[in-house]
Amino acid sequence: MTVQDNDFDAVVVGAGISGLYAVYKLRQRGMRVHGFESAEGVGGTWYHNRYPGARCDVESIDYSYSFDEELQQEWTWTERFATQDEILRYLEHVADRHDLRSAYDFLTRVTSATYDEETTRWSITTDTGQNVTARFCVLATGVLSATNKPDIPGRDTFGGATYHTGEWPHEPVDFAGKRVGVIGTGSSGIQSIPVIAEEAAEVFVFQRSPNYSIPAGNRPLTGEYIAEVKANYAERRRLSRMSGGGTPNSAYPKGALEVDAEERRRVYDEWWQRGGYLFAKAFPDQTISQAANDTAREYVEAKIREMVTDPDIADQLVPTDHPIGTKRIVTDNGYFKTFNRGNVTLVNLRRTPITEITEAGVLTTNSFYGLDMLVFATGFDAMTGSLSRIDIRGRAGRNLRDEWSAGPRTYLGLSVAGFPNMFILAGAGSPSVLANMVLMAEQHVDWISNCLDYLDEHNIETIEATDESVDEWVAECNEKAAGTLFPTADSWYMGANIPGKPRVFMPYIGGFGNYNTICAEVAAAGYKGFELGERRVDVDQ
Numbered sequence: 001m002t003v004q005d006n007d008f009d010a011v012v013v014g015a016g017i018s019g020l021y022a023v024y025k026l027r028q029r030g031m032r033v034h035g036f037e038s039a040e041g042v043g044g045t046w047y048h049n050r051y052p053g054a055r056c057d058v059e060s061i062d063y064s065y066s067f068d069e070e071l072q073q074e075w076t077w078t079e080r081f082a083t084q085d086e087i088l089r090y091l092e093h094v095a096d097r098h099d100l101r102s103a104y105d106f107l108t109r110v111t112s113a114t115y116d117e118e119t120t121r122w123s124i125t126t127d128t129g130q131n132v133t134a135r136f137c138v139l140a141t142g143v144l145s146a147t148n149k150p151d152i153p154g155r156d157t158f159g160g161a162t163y164h165t166g167e168w169p170h171e172p173v174d175f176a177g178k179r180v181g182v183i184g185t186g187s188s189g190i191q192s193i194p195v196i197a198e199e200a201a202e203v204f205v206f207q208r209s210p211n212y213s214i215p216a217g218n219r220p221l222t223g224e225y226i227a228e229v230k231a232n233y234a235e236r237r238r239l240s241r242m243s244g245g246g247t248p249n250s251a252y253p254k255g256a257l258e259v260d261a262e263e264r265r266r267v268y269d270e271w272w273q274r275g276g277y278l279f280a281k282a283f284p285d286q287t288i289s290q291a292a293n294d295t296a297r298e299y300v301e302a303k304i305r306e307m308v309t310d311p312d313i314a315d316q317l318v319p320t321d322h323p324i325g326t327k328r329i330v331t332d333n334g335y336f337k338t339f340n341r342g343n344v345t346l347v348n349l350r351r352t353p354i355t356e357i358t359e360a361g362v363l364t365t366n367s368f369y370g371l372d373m374l375v376f377a378t379g380f381d382a383m384t385g386s387l388s389r390i391d392i393r394g395r396a397g398r399n400l401r402d403e404w405s406a407g408p409r410t411y412l413g414l415s416v417a418g419f420p421n422m423f424i425l426a427g428a429g430s431p432s433v434l435a436n437m438v439l440m441a442e443q444h445v446d447w448i449s450n451c452l453d454y455l456d457e458h459n460i461e462t463i464e465a466t467d468e469s470v471d472e473w474v475a476e477c478n479e480k481a482a483g484t485l486f487p488t489a490d491s492w493y494m495g496a497n498i499p500g501k502p503r504v505f506m507p508y509i510g511g512f513g514n515y516n517t518i519c520a521e522v523a524a525a526g527y528k529g530f531e532l533g534e535r536r537v538d539v540d541q
């Protein structure tokens, strides 16, 4: 890039599902767009999370872009829940199909973004020494992209190979004959452990909190099924946009306590067969009423005990610290049965915490586990981590880290008061991870694109949430969360997995469809809740 080329209409940070679509859509508007991506290629989550067993947990036919009807008709998913490899190939295909890579500098991390009130432009700097300016700054940095490596004493002294599921190497990892330790039993741990166990000599699962996990019911997709989906894709997408979670699925029409035991059992059996995290939504009151939740919990507990042959191990695998569904239920492929294998050992860190990682393995309060490989499946500094790792300064030097020191504060998840012409995609304050994130990203980008049309039509230079609208939206998000059981769990939704992080329920839990309606109403009312700054007229001309 030459010096004179370094001013853009928009800069997009991130080349995952959100960033790629933002580049596409803004270019469609005729804008000069530049992207930065710290990785070597496109794909975001699906570029980084290459661990064995990685798959989506939203069905592939829904977890895919809807904006390109031809693509939707041409692309054929092979399995109900696609592997990481297949999803990455899909995103690479989308990038090539729409020439999106050409917008990006790869292997380039944005380190700061500063708003200049005089010029009304953003100045963006990178770890490669670049400095570009742009009217709009679009942050598509991901909600599950800043990895969490817990500060366990001796963490960096381990002499064997060390991995984090969210930064998995590109080369195949050979577990054959190896003693492998896996720390963490969230979705990443639970997806990878059965696959690693098939290959490794021994697997030690270091579990701090057991998690609810439901077999995926994964299967190859038949030609007949695919044809039926493709014939009705438009309607499927329409229903998804109106739904609570961005897929065409809906809950049973009655509450768990409104039906008798037999009907309840029938519904749980049906949702168990459907498989995966949707079990959290079998009945509409499951994550609202503790009594309703208990019925789901008891059902799943019994299933875990059926799958695990050793009753003591089964006891330790049954979660007791949170209502079912208030942490994302894992969608697994053979997790609990893996503990019936002779080469898998459960290490219960609640009973015997890790005291130290040494050069040769992991030491707990009562044993030493010699290891050749150590896998950190310890998750992410979710929702805010990728933003707090950038020095973002708005009007009058307002610093995003300070503004969010008590938790993220946005209007509609999209905009922050004091940070004009800056948009955040699919993050805190939006349905985000509670929805199908592909449609979530499309909704955000489409809303922004329409907003920019409005700004152009009305000769408006800047748009920025007001402090009042942020206050009101944060209150609305908190109120919605307080009406559920979610705040009772020590989840990453609450920031509870990161020491010192404020405890705030970060996504908007009022439903994807409702959220879409609210965003549309805000736009229809002339961008209610935003301050619109008119274009300056130069009096000398």
Ligand code: FAD
Residues within 6 Å of the ligand: 013, 014, 015, 016, 017, 018, 019, 020, 036, 037, 038, 039, 043, 044, 045, 046, 047, 049, 054, 055, 056, 057, 058, 063, 108, 109, 110, 111, 140, 141, 142, 143, 144, 145, 188, 386, 389, 390, 425, 426, 433, 435, 436, 437, 438, 441
């Ligand atoms: P990301 O895919 O996270 O992309 C953000 C990109 O920004 C990354 O490539 C990152 O390298 C880059 N970046 C960040 N900071 C900087 C910086 N400072 N400078 C330059 N580049 C930067 N959601 C679902 O709806 N369904 C699923 O089935 C599902 N499965 C998941 C499985 C895994 C293993 C994980 C971790 C998440 C999953 N999610 C799922 C959530 C998933 O993150 C989203 O679905 C989606 O991929 C997010 O896309 P994104 O573009 O918003 O963010």
Ligand code: NAP
Residues within 6 Å of the ligand: 055, 056, 057, 058, 144, 150, 151, 152, 165, 183, 184, 185, 186, 187, 188, 189, 191, 206, 207, 208, 209, 328, 330, 331, 349, 377, 378, 379, 380, 433, 492, 497
């Ligand atoms: P996670 O859910 O946050 O799980 C992290 C695990 O590491 C937890 O078991 C946690 O225990 C443990 N841990 C953290 N710090 C620890 C420490 N110091 N000592 C011991 N254990 C520690 O992270 P994740 O599994 O990567 O999943 C994050 C999210 O990504 C998921 O909820 C999901 O939304 C998405 N995801 C989806 C899929 C999919 O199926 N498509 C797959 C992977 C990820 P505690 O619970 O006790 O904190």
